[in-house]
Amino acid sequence: MLSVKKLNQFYGQSHTLWDLDLEVPTGECTCLMGRNGVGKTTLLECIMGLLPVKDGSIEYQNQNIATLSAERRAPLGIGYVPQGRQIFPLLTVEENLRIGLPARSDRSNKVPDYIYDLFPVLKDMLQRRGGDLSGGQQQQLAIGRALVIDPKMLILDEPTEGIQPNVVAEIGDIIRRLDQEIGLTVLLVEQKLPFARKVADRFCLLDRGRQVATGAMPELNEELVKQYLTV
Template structure:
């Protein structure tokens, strides 16, 4: 479904991603892991077309999207929930959700009911400003905003970062539901191991800008965890 081949990226002179190969199989959840600063967010931003790559290929459902502008990628059904959520604090919940309308695959005119059925709290808080929501509610809003695009591939960057445990559990349930009931393919960046194990089928570990290990999530063992994940 999503395939990255030999991707290299630089920030100015600084070579950040090195010869990355990555496969996100259709209908599965793949978890991108690695310590702070190894290049996880950079890779997601390159996939979304928000950062330029130096070389390599990005293939989505068999089409080469390497040179496609960011807004066109959303139109192909790639939804992005960025790290830190990036909610517009002064816009209402409803306005935050409406931002994505018209950019997705179906050019929807109205926020799909699915968003409110998955996140009833967003219905209740429709008129509140984004900035007045709790961290967990903002995360739900960020996921809701990505779902407005009707994505076939959903990319989430540390959706549990700084969020209270009951909402973490809820977000895990939602990811599983999106995958199992709606057939959405998921690429997830996550540092919490129990969460990764609860939602992911496969893992990829980055270390200093390189892909160093990959496999089914149940093959992620203590040795890999000690070498690449614990601090």
């Protein structure tokens, strides 16, 4: 579904992504992994059009989207949950969810019922302001907001960061449901190895802006973990 090839990106004079390749198969969950500062979030922001790329291709459903503006990528069916959630704290839960509706291809003005089935707490708090929710509830709201656009692919940047363990488990279960029951393609950045092993079908390891290993999740052995993930 998503194919990144020979991608290069710079911050000023700093070369941050080096001829980076990434393959995200349709209907699977791929986990992008690596230590802090290796380029994981930078890559996601390039995919979403939030950062410019120097060269290389980003193909989504066989269309090169590398030159498209960020506003034109979400309507193609790419949902994005950024690191830190970035919900609107002064808007209600319902208003946060409805923000994604204009990007739907069917022009529906109704939040899909299945989002409330996935996240019952959101239905109970529709009129509460986003900033009044707990961290775990805000993360659920951020994921729900991304799902409102009816995406074919969902991109999540460290969805378990700062979240209590019981909600982490719930989010893991929901990712598997989206992947296995709905057939949603998921690209996930995650630091927690047990969580990644639980939810992901495949992994891609980054180190200093380069892809250094990729494969099915069972192939992520202790040697790779020690070399590229342990601090």
